[in-house]
Amino acid sequence: MKTRKLKAGKRLNRSWGMDIALFILIGGVASFMALPLVFTISNAFKPIDEIFQFPPKLIVRNPTFKNFSDLINIFSDSWVPFSRYVFNTFFITITGTVGHVILASAAAYPLAKIKFPGRNILFSIVVLSLMFTSYVTQVPNYMTISWLGLINTHWSIILPAFGMTLGLYLMKQFMEQIPDALLEAAKIDGASEYRIFWQIIMPIVKPAWLTLIIFSLQNLWTSGSVKYIYSEQLKTVDYVFGQVGAGGLVRTGPMSAVALLMLTVPVTVFIVTQSNIIQTMSTSGLKE
Amino acid sequence: MAPYFIIFITFTVLPVVMSLLLSFTNFNMLEPPTWAGWSNFTRLFVQDDVFMLALKNTLLFAAITGPVSYMACFLFAWLINEFPPKLRAVLTLILYVPSISGNTYLIWQLLFASDSYGFANAFLINWGFILEPIQWLQDPRYMLGILIIVQLWLSLGTSFLAFIAGLQNVDRSLYEAGAIDGVRNRWQELWFITLPAMRPQLMFGAVIQISIAFAVAEVSMQLLGFPSVDYAAHTVVTHLVDYGTIRFELGYASAIATVLFSIMLLTNLIIQTLLKKVGD
Structure with missing residues (x-):
């Protein structure tokens, strides 16, 4: 087996091209996976008419804290x-x-x-x-x-x-x-x-x-x-x-x-x- | 060690043993169980057509999602592992979030809504592939496929986190030694160094993946209805839930569980043998 000399500071067994390709792959998958989280966050700040809007919008347009104050009133x-x-x-x-x-x-x-x-x-x-x-x-x-x-x-x-x-x-x-x-x-x-x-x-x-x-x-x-x-x-x-x-x-x-x-x-x-x-x-x- | 095992035996082993015994009885939860011998099992395999369908669906489902999820868990854990801890934590969270947030199915209900507003239908109509909306969640032809897709999306769960932790336990000096010995790129490094060093975690992941792949029920019940149209998304566990919690035939339900248990045992045996060969 051939042996290689290790260069100081260089990362082992990694190429930049592959790094970038893999990063794009992860980014794509991650943005799709993040949907439920984004949806939960934005829903919490939606006024009631936006919650029932169909088809639903991912991002809230008129953010409000009313849902939270209602919740406090209930309890x-x-x-x-x-x-x-x-x-x-x-x-x-x-x-x-x-x-x-x-x-x-x-x-x-x-x-x-x-x-x-x-x-x-x-x-x-x-x-x-x-x-x-x-x-x-x-x-x-x-x-x-x-x-x-x-x-x-x-x-x-x-x-x-x-x-x-x-x-x-x-x-x-x-x-x-x-x-x-x-x-x-x-x-x-x-x-x-x-x-x-x-x-x-x-x-x-x-x-x-x-x-x-x-x-x-x-x-x-x-x-x-x-x-x-x-x-x-x-x-x-x-x-x-x-x-x-x-x-x-x-x-x-x-x-x-x-x-x-x-x-x-x-x-x-x-x-x-x-x-x-x-x-x-x-x-x-x-x-x- | 003793305190754990006392609790473990009381709350885990004992109920399992009781269920195994119950599978040989008729038990409706109101009257004491009566001995029924093998009759539950013969009924299951000889008379119950729906069970056969459920078994077929489950095996097909497990054969696809099991291996793919397992590899996806490892692949993503391994890729993410390259990032600095803070960034990695955030990325892990994003990939893991379908497993913690409660409204996971909502997204898929929107995507596969049966009217022309559903994202999948709207896209296909706009591009001229179809003329009228497809009933994704009610049409037996698509239901099992959708079930598989959603499960794959949910797959980065328990084993994924275990792999991330496992990668941190691999000794760094092994990589340096490997580089000197002629490991040239990240894929060789993966096969010759990382995988063999992580064998215990791989075993753990396999067991978890088997138990998830064969026990699918939640996604099917939430997304495709319970019972689903034509039993197209019926699985062994939804069959069990049907008998256990709706018809109150707990003896029969336990028999179903016992059969499923034996299938998983067999699969586990095969996979553990295969895993012993990794990286050799």
């Missing part, structure tokens, strides 16, 4: 203060996500890096359960939750979220890539399993758990409390916002404001986590 006289719904949603989302990320990572570490009997069977069960349709497990799930006496508590949503399969599988796949030599070196230096997990494993798989935060948040943010929770003061924001829509056609304006508001938190978290996903793997100090 000003509800007997459960609106902030209570907000608290419920944040409580469920934050507790569920933090718990899931920690528990799933802690379970993934031995599964990926420690050999113990039954490991492969346990792992196949995890993968297989991802493939079972959730539609039929709903009824058995309800029964389990009711046996445990969790009906009408936030834990009926949080506890199952802790055990989501996706997270374990994702974390396990990422931890597999960590070289064993790195862990052995740490052990020789006297680090405990606990310390290896928090100070070596978790920093290396940071891209994985940042991604997992998005999945978990997306799952819990609009989890819909209707199934297991019937006390009004325990219900969540997405539920009351759904009730706004149940008010019929006149509520179409506030509903489009709702659609935008519900997107703000997931989108913000998305941007923050994604821009922090950067190179972490360091093999410095490792000679194999």
Whole structure:
């Protein structure tokens, strides 16, 4: 095989022509993908006559904040203060996500890096359960939750979220890539399993758990409390916002404001986590 | 490790096992289930013509969207990976947004509206290809095709994000080593270095893509109606929803789920074997 001399400063294996072609491809696809987002944003600021205009216009012509002020009026006289719904949603989302990320990572570490009997069977069960349709497990799930006496508590949503399969599988796949030599070196230096997990494993798989935060948040943010929770003061924001829509056609304006508001938190978290996903793997100090 | 698995077994494994057992019973959710042996399965394959149609639709659908989505996820993740983190985050968001925003189907309803105002119809009429509007969402000839297109558009989801994260975990020094060893362009780099280094994420993506491709239901129900005209967009899972939530035959619905589950298992087995060969 021929060897080439590496020029300093030049990017490896990249040509400008191909770069430009690929950039145009991404741009084209992205502009089509962005349609729902643009539509949601512009709809929220449309006055009622523009919302019902047919065929609909993508861009708003007379932007107004009326939809948002209407929304505030709707909630000003509800007997459960609106902030209570907000608290419920944040409580469920934050507790569920933090718990899931920690528990799933802690379970993934031995599964990926420690050999113990039954490991492969346990792992196949995890993968297989991802493939079972959730539609039929709903009824058995309800029964389990009711046996445990969790009906009408936030834990009926949080506890199952802790055990989501996706997270374990994702974390396990990422931890597999960590070289064993790195862990052995740490052990020789006297680090405990606990310390290896928090100070070596978790920093290396940071891209994985940042991604997992998005999945978990997306799952819990609009989890819909209707199934297991019937006390009004325990219900969540997405539920009351759904009730706004149940008010019929006149509520179409506030509903489009709702659609935008519900997107703000997931989108913000998305941007923050994604821009922090950067190179972490360091093999410095490792000679194999 | 123990706390996770206790929760996982209670809320995931237990319901799956219960469903598997229920598939051998008659269960209407009001009376306790009664044992039915294999009768649900024989009925499914021998008497249920609609199921056969649903199965055909699902297999065709999965055979197209599965591989294409999978490759698209990887390709876009890989291309986007070249940008600086901030710009990459924004681009990722734009490509991922169909998966988070609630009104996704609205766009497609406008595009394929049945009157001459629908974008697709308006375009074709203006250019003289057709004389009168096509009933895109009600005509059995087009429905499965539209379902496939919309699903492809939605495909940059879970595996896409997993791939983006996975690319950051590939050791940079491997690329330098590869360049010295004679890797000449980005495509060689992809095949010889990136893909083998990302095998765990590729496995993960494959499992996710299989579970999405075979379990299609939501798009069909939202966009093409439930049940759809002539069952043209009926899939295994919409069939299951029909029996589970409308006819309350949960035993039968569980049997459908069990069949689907076995198909996915088989596919997974084949794909995992193929993936072991990548980059060799």
